[in-house]
Amino acid sequence: MARTVKRSHTVMAIPKQQKPQKHAQKQRHLGRRMFMVAAVIAVAEFLFFQHYNALLIHSEQRAQKVSLQLNQQQQKISLIAQQHLDSIEKLYSPLVLTSPNRNYVAYVNSNGTLKIKNLSTEKLLYSKTFSNPITFLRWIRNDEVFVGENDGNGQLVLKTANLLTGSTRLIQTFAGLSPNAQFLKITDSPYTNDMYILIADSSSSVVYHYDTDGNMFQTHFGGLDIRNISVSETGDILYFEDYAGGTFNVGYLTQSPHLNHWSVHLIQQNAGLIGCVGNTFYYAAINQQGLATAVYKFDLQTGQSTLVENLQTPTIARYIDITSTGKLRVLTHPAHYAILTNNSNV
Secondary structure, three states: OOOOOOOOOOOOOOOOOHHHHHHHHHHHHHHHHHHHHHHHHHHHHHHHHHHHHHHHHHHHHHHHHHHHHHHHHHHHHHHHHHHHHHHHHHHHOOOEEEOOOOOEEEEEOOOOEEEEEEOOOOOEEEEEEOOOOEEEEEEEOOOEEEEEEEOOOOOEEEEEEEOOOOOEEEEEEEOOOOOOOEEEEEEEOOOOOOEEEEEEOOOOEEEEEEOOOOOEEEEOOOOOOEEEEEEOOOOOOEEEEEEEOOEEEEEEEEEOOOOOOEEEEEEEEOEEEEEEEOOEEEEEEEOOOOOEEEEEEEEOOOOEEEEEEEEEEEEOHHHEEEOOOOOEEEOOOOOOEEEOOOOOOO
16 A cells, blocks of 8 residues: 655745835945946035136136226326327417317418328328418318418319318319408218308308309308308208308208208397207307307207207307217317407307
């Protein structure tokens, strides 16, 4: 009879928590590593941005230092230029005139020689003695000067002196004038090249117009005694100041495009011409002594005037300058031109 043999098997129990514990340990190690990496990255970013910020601050400080040095240098140059200009004006006024950009000065010395210098370097750029006494100067842009000569016998000569080429060009000789006649004002449009020339003696005047084609003809004001003129930037409107019955007045002139017909329009009585800035016309109200007390601007479209500023101290209207930004300056001489004259009405 066969016997059945029973075999017993011992089964080892595996702790259930051992595997999760290892997994948790790995997670903790991984977390610490990631934290360390993040910390290293954060420190690196902090150091990078600190360095970049330091570079920016240093660059900014350096730029400010350079800007300050440039400003100081420019102030020094401006001071030298002003001192040079002051010495020239002291010696040769009133025939002294700075260019619009104030880099150059044109003046006539005691020998009647026209000289043009660089104000900051004092370098002589132009020198020429003219045939007749020079009585009028006006800059054309920053590289050329109108030169008015007077031979004292009723003949005036208008020329230009070119700073770049050193050449002189004859514009026109005006003959048959009064012995006391002189150039009072030249005004031109930078866009159309229209140019107006005012010539006058103590009691009468004449205005000539050079058009864009170079033709010259007389402009008619209906018998008015014109003392000052200024053309608009686009060259289509000529503003004027006239003297009548002991008073000064300002107005403007228009011309028919098809006929040689001129129309005179009054803007204000007891007023003095200052000039045009662009197409805006400025003038001054004047008192019984003939001095400007307030500045106005005139709108051609509406025909209305607007007060710009009341002057604290009355001054001569032609000594008032309006900059391109509309800022008002009171000078000690006519703005934009230099003139040698003994005429009390000029």
